[in-house]
Amino acid sequence: MVKLCENPLKIEDLKKEYDKIQVKYGAKELDSIYSGGCQKNPDICFVFMNPTGKNIASDKSWKGRKSPWLGTKNIWKLFYQVHLISEDTLKKIEEKKAKEWDYDFCDYVYEEITNNKVFITNLGKCTQIDARPLSDDVLKKYLDLLFMEIDIIKPRIIITFGNQVSSIILNKKIAVSQNRKICHEIKINKDIYKVYPVYYPVGNGIFNIDKSIEYINWIIENEIKKKISI
Numbered sequence: 001m002v003k004l005c006e007n008p009l010k011i012e013d014l015k016k017e018y019d020k021i022q023v024k025y026g027a028k029e030l031d032s033i034y035s036g037g038c039q040k041n042p043d044i045c046f047v048f049m050n051p052t053g054k055n056i057a058s059d060k061s062w063k064g065r066k067s068p069w070l071g072t073k074n075i076w077k078l079f080y081q082v083h084l085i086s087e088d089t090l091k092k093i094e095e096k097k098a099k100e101w102d103y104d105f106c107d108y109v110y111e112e113i114t115n116n117k118v119f120i121t122n123l124g125k126c127t128q129i130d131a132r133p134l135s136d137d138v139l140k141k142y143l144d145l146l147f148m149e150i151d152i153i154k155p156r157i158i159i160t161f162g163n164q165v166s167s168i169i170l171n172k173k174i175a176v177s178q179n180r181k182i183c184h185e186i187k188i189n190k191d192i193y194k195v196y197p198v199y200y201p202v203g204n205g206i207f208n209i210d211k212s213i214e215y216i217n218w219i220i221e222n223e224i225k226k227k228i229s230i
Contacts, residue, residue: 014034014148018032025126025138027053029129039119042118045155049164050128051125051127085112123168159219161197166197199215
């Protein structure tokens with residue numbers, strides 16, 4: 001259980017703390033990447049590992065939103081396959097080169113994510129030049145901040161990607177392969193949240209993307225749609 005302060009916070013209030021950790025553990029020439037999507041009771045909060053310089057918003061000259069996966073392609077294929085972005089939006093993403101993602105298009109993509117009641121974040125916000133792994137010790141620097149983020153938005157379901165992120169958040173050793181469709185719980189302040197570990201679907205984990213899609217669709221069908229229809 002994690003106990004947080006009772007003072008009301010906003011997502012914006014956390015950015016200064018993220019930036020402090022970026023200076024210490026991230027690439028000096030890049031900015032932190034924060035989060036994006038529905039900030040009020042989203043159906044799903046997706047928690048990835050940490051951003052890389054492939055995200056165009058990590059450039060210090062970028063003045064728009066600094067949300068995950070901007071200027072990339074593969075992850076949006078997953079979001080399309082789990083019915084969280086439209087075919088038209090995916091087509092536009094696939095047609096664009098990274099440098100063609102302007103501020104308006106980034107807002108357009110995340111407006112759809114928001115409308116579908118999804119929140120996307122990373123456990124670690126310290127941007128690296130490439131996809132080098134971060135140590136548990138570095139990722140744990142963000143854990144209390146992630147719990148504050150969750151406490152602010154209050155999602156119905158949390159989906160954590162990969163063994164490392166899932167283990168740190170749940171504070172126990174997690175092997176995703178042994179936790180298929182198994183729900184765990186975390187308590188933050190007075191609220192209990194359901195957490196589902198899922199295979200990491202991009203980068204070195206791209207060969208697991210079909211398993212991730214199948215699992216996420218199962219979670220949506222059994223945790224979101226069924227409860228809405230009751």
